[in-house]
Structure formats: C-alpha cells, structure tokens
Amino acid sequence: MQFQEPVKPPVGIAFDSDLGNGVDAALALALLYGLEGKGEARLVSNSTTVSNLKSAAFGDVLARFYAGPPPASGAFGGFQRPVPPIGMAGDGNLAGDNSVLKAVLEKKTAEGTPVYPHGINKLNDTADAVALIRNAMTAQQDQNCLVVLAGPATNLVRVMDLPGVLDLVKRKVKLLALAAGSYRDGRVDPRVKADVAAAKRLLAEWPTPIVAVGTEVGDGLPFPGSSIEKDFAWAPAHPIVDAYRAFQTMPYDAPVPSMAAVLYAVRPDGYFKLSAPGTIGVLDDGRTRFTPAADGRHRYLVIDPAQKERVIQTYTELVSAKPVARQNPRFHNDQKKDTALTPPVPVKKQ
C-alpha cells in the first residue's frame, strides 16, 4: 500500500538557545511565536543550553503565554493546546540565576501567586534536549525544517553525535541559522566563547548550509526599548516586557542577533543581504573568521540599510501581537482517526 505524503505544513523550526541569558533569545522566541501565529512557521522543538531549570521554566512561561486561547473549532476545538516539552542541557552543572529569569519567574500577583505559571520544577519536568531536537527533526518533511541556534553549540553537537543524525539533518534540514560570531569587527561572541570546541565542530561538520548572524547585525538592528513602553499595553502582564525591563536599565535598545536569525530563517527574502559563500572558522580564543570560497556552505547576514526600519517594525509587530489560537504543531497532519481497526476474529489453530 502506497501512503500519500500529507500536504506540506509551514516550515518546522528547531530552536535552541541560551534562554534567559539576556533578552535576545527570548525576543527571538517571541518572534517565532508571532510567525507561528501567522501560520508561517511551526516551533517543533524548543531547548535551552543553559543548564538551569529557571531557563527551561522561562521557556515554558513563553510557550504558555503565546499558546493563545483554545481553537474555537476543528479537531482541537475547545481544547487548550498542550504545552510542549522544553529541552534543557542537563549536565548537572546548573548555571546561576540572573535578573531576567528572576523578574519573570518570581513575579507575584497581589495574592502571592505566580503571575506567569509554569510546569517546570525539577529536572524530569524538562526534556532531554538531544532527544527532543532529534525527535522533532524525524517528524518533519524533507527540507522542511530549519534549525535556529541562539546560544552555544553544546546541544547541537550532541545531537550530531547520535547515530544516523547527520544523514537525518541532511535530509530534513534546509538551513541552520546561527546567531553567533562576529563577521565585521573581530569581536569575541560570548556564545562562541562559552563552548569553543562545540562551535568548531558545528561549523566544520554540520551538513547543511549555514547562515550566521554576527553581533554586528544584532547591534545594527536592535529591538527598540520604546516598543516595550507602548506596544505591549494590551497585556496586564507580559513576560517579554518584564524580562526586558529587568535585563538593563530602561530605556535602552537591545541587540538582537537571534531575532534576525529567526526572521531570515522564516522570511529569507526582502529583509537582509547575504555575504558571498565561504567558510567560517573558529579560533581558539572564540573569534570567528570568515574565508570566502565559491563552494563554501557558509554565509553571514548583512544589514540592508534600506530595510532597517522594516525589519525593526516587523520585530515589534510580531513580538507584541496578541497570541492567537493554533493547533499543536506535533499533531499537524498526524492526528487522524484509526481506520481498519478490525474486530477480533477467532484465533486460528496453530
């Protein structure tokens, strides 16, 4: 029996980040939820490289917040979207808390209950990030998956170590959008510095094209603090607003390379320019070096001055949009009623 492939769903995004270390990854995740709400993408896995339950809990808060109301009709009509698992790098070496995580997770109502409820209180409330990312890829149609890395490469190289994963990635993943490195000013990006060995391996062995987003893009296209002051007013409490305010003294504009990585990944045309092809290498001190090569699989993102305002407007509109009802991406095209479940027949003589 030949099984017909389902209709191609929106592109699936595996998002791995250092959520809670600053606001870049959180804003990128919020942007992704905004794009998901518009039906342009599906977040198929969300994992953090920060070995801290609070980082995973922050991810859980955002997932619940942006889940939106239950769909009014359809197969999931009236049912709240299940909260997907949050993957976390779990080497037992828990990173410390920081002001962003505290601001969101410790915020209480007048009655003393958490303003942003979450379901992550112990290690086994989180998912094994490596299995989560791999499993999410297995459920995507060929070349209909993108990976966005907004943190150290720790989790991704562990995924690469699983048997058969390089072939899986080659088959399923169209592009890795990598928010790491610096390609114009030679700075050391802390995300690379955090795990230089992993960054070297990722760039040397990852089997798909890579588009890197350097710190210079993050700096050149910051998320405006003014948006935080006005665009989120519809929400009595908003985790992105609380995170943003806690990260630095307001007013400030936050560099957001990960947002650029998400926007490019989902909407590759019209917002940015690309470098010529080449190869990105990582030096021992964590600096990245781009070497042009015609057959290179790497490129880096370049700001298109003409699109600067449009990019920032897209950021603010999508991140501050009210969450909309949607279905669980895991179930997309999968959840069908059983057919041909035949009634039992008397057992035959053996």
Add this chain to the structure above:
Amino acid sequence: MTITRKALHRRSFLRGMGAAIGLPFLDAMVPAMAMGQARPRKPALRMAFAYVPNGIIMNQWNPGYEGKLGELPRILKAMEPHRDDILMLGNLTHNTGRALLDGAGDHGRCSGSYLTGIQVKKTTVDIRAGVSCDQIVAKHLADQTRFPSLELGMEDARQAGDCDSGYSCAYTNNLAWKSETQPLPPILDPRALFERLFGNGVILSPETRMRQADYRRSILDFVGEDTLKLEATLGPTDRRKLDEYLSSIREVERQIEHAEKTNAQIDPHMEKPYGVPADFAEHFKLMTDMITIAFQADLTRVVTFLITREGTSRPYRELGISDGHHPCTHHENKPELIEKVTEINTYHATQMAGWVEKLKSTREGDFRLLDGMMMVYGAGLSDGNRHLHEDLPTLMIGNAGGAIKTGRRLVYRKETPMCNLHLAMMERMGVHMEHFGDATGELSLADLA
C-alpha cells in the same frame, strides 16, 4: 577428599516416547565436594516483556510521587504486596511509534516498534521492522538453553491483512522480530505451548487427542521410567522438589485437558484451539504457569508475552464490559468509558500480580525465580485516547540478580528513549550494543541500581 558422586547436569531431561521434560534446579546438580561452596551465588538472569495494548489510564497508573514506593494507584493495587520487587519507570518515550509523517496507525506502529526501536514500514504486504532486543539476546544465549526464546500471546495470530490503517497484522500481533522481515508469531494455545515445552512439538487434532486420552493419563507417564531412575539417585529434599515440579506440570496438563473437554462440549465446531480456556484469567494463568515452569527448568531465558494485541476490540464480559477494549479507550473524557478502561487495565495488572506471586514462591536453588528476572510489563501507548507515545507505562519486575534497585518510582527526563532501557537490559544480559533503535545512550545502571 574423593568425589563420591557425579553431579547431575543442569540441562538434564526426563525422556520418554515423544516427551522431554527439563528439570528444576536440584541439589544433585551441584558436585558433592562443592556443596555449600560452588552453589550459584547469583540467580540465572532472565529477560521478559509482557505487553498490554491500547494504552493505560495514566492517572490511575502513575503514583503522585517519586522515590520509594508506597501506596499504589488503583490499576496497580494488586502489585502492592510486590512493591519491593518492582521498579516503576516514567517518561520513557518511543518516538518511532509516533506518526512521523506516516499518518494514522499508532496501534500498528507502537507495537511494531516496541522492542525493535524501528519506525516500521507502513504496509500490509512487504513488512519491515528490525531485529527486536529480545531476539538479539536470544541469539546470544542460544546455546545455553533448549529454546533461545519463547513467544507467547493470548489473542490473535493473524500475520497478514490490515490490522490498523494500512499497517499489517504482523506489526500488531508480534512483539519479537528475528530479522527485519521475520516476526516470530506467538503461541496462543496452551496445548501448543505444552507440547512445545514437554512434548515433541507435534500438535495432534482434538479428536486424536481425545482418543489418546482414553489410554494416556499424562505426559508424565511417558517419562515414568526415567523419573523412577532419577528418583532413586536423589536425596529426600530433591525428591520432594522433583515431585512438586512434576505435579505442577501435571496440574497445567490437567487444566488444558479440562479446557479442551469443556470447549468441545460447548461448541464442537469452534475455530479456537480446544486448549484455549474461555476465561481470560484462566488462559493467562495457564500460559504464565508454563512460562514459570520453562524458567524453572531453564528451558529458556527470554520470553515475550503479548497479552492481547494492539488495537484489540476484545470485550471483557467477565468484568461486565461488553464494549470492545479499543473503542472504550477513545473515551473522549467520558467518565463511564474511562471507568471501563480502568477496570480492564486493573484486571490485566491483577493477573500479572498473580504471576509475580508465582515467580516469588518458586525456588531455584537458593533464590526465588523472580530474583533473576528482568521483566517489563508495559504498553506502547500511554494515553490511548490521544495515542500518546511518551511517558509509556513501564513496570520493571525483578531486580536482575541485584543489578536493579526495585521498590521505587524513577522518572526520567521527557523524551528519554525507551530504547535506552533496552540497551541497558541487553547489557545486563551480556550483550553489549553500541546502538539500538533510536537510543541516545544506555539508561545508566546507576539509575537503576
């Protein structure tokens, strides 16, 4: 010191015309000079999987706590006397049971992948799965026991046709796969299992068997001469053990004969094998009694037991449930249907608890038979209503000779592959595999011990 007598070989058989009955562990199997010194210090390790279909009502399975087991939820209530001998494992996942672009058919997929760790091919014709972990171990131990493995079931042996949304019945009706295209169909009929274990494997027609019954009392009659010879060489303790053991075989045989006679009276034209008791619990007990004897005689160390098949619509009239099992599991949160599924789940677990009791009370040398066991009782779906493949209900029974610390509930991180457990179990059985299925690594024995 001189050796005064020759030890009886562990794999001795009582033989007679068309019969070969393995022996339980006897003192006579230990060399005389070594009594008290070389008796096995550890029980023989045995691996088994007992599978129930269509998921479980998980909030009646999972206790609301982790760590040391105390009061158990309703479904597992009958396991409470055995809580020191069980380990509840949480959050194990079979990703390969999920749709992964293959659409409907979770029942077919989850049973096909349960022990293979493979995303099985959606087909009713050219089936393809993978070698199951039990068969990897069976191959490794093949020369140590009479049967490398035993595959048992209780319901449906169809190997062809569409049993779930385009998935072959080969996926729903088998747990063990010898190769990626060769499943090992389970034995359903107690008579067939009996003949396999103790006879020459020839299954006679019911009519022939009835005729034979007129002049043959028991398979034990065929081995009577050998039995007398052996008894003459045994001490009083061994004679008692042997007598108890042969009595248990006779009891099983008697129950099979009873079922055959009853069935023939009820419906002489029935399609079911005559030896299958109409009562589920009786059938279950017969099959597990024989597995116990098979373990006791060390006839095999690897067993898979498909209690009922995935997607089954078997009614449980003995519980007053005339609706099919599978339709009930799609309960859409209706309390009356949830109650029925809970009752079915509880009924299955209660039968298992009876078997555990038997394994505890059966001795093998200085150990309980259960002590060497590493038996997983579980399912390939957790929530049968939504067809979820995560947090699969998984109960480890026995401590594998002390390698597993039982009496606890251990909850792993979400998405932890079930194949990680398979890797750990194979390792414990002496088979080291770098990879298996979609494992991300072996569940560390530090977690289990």
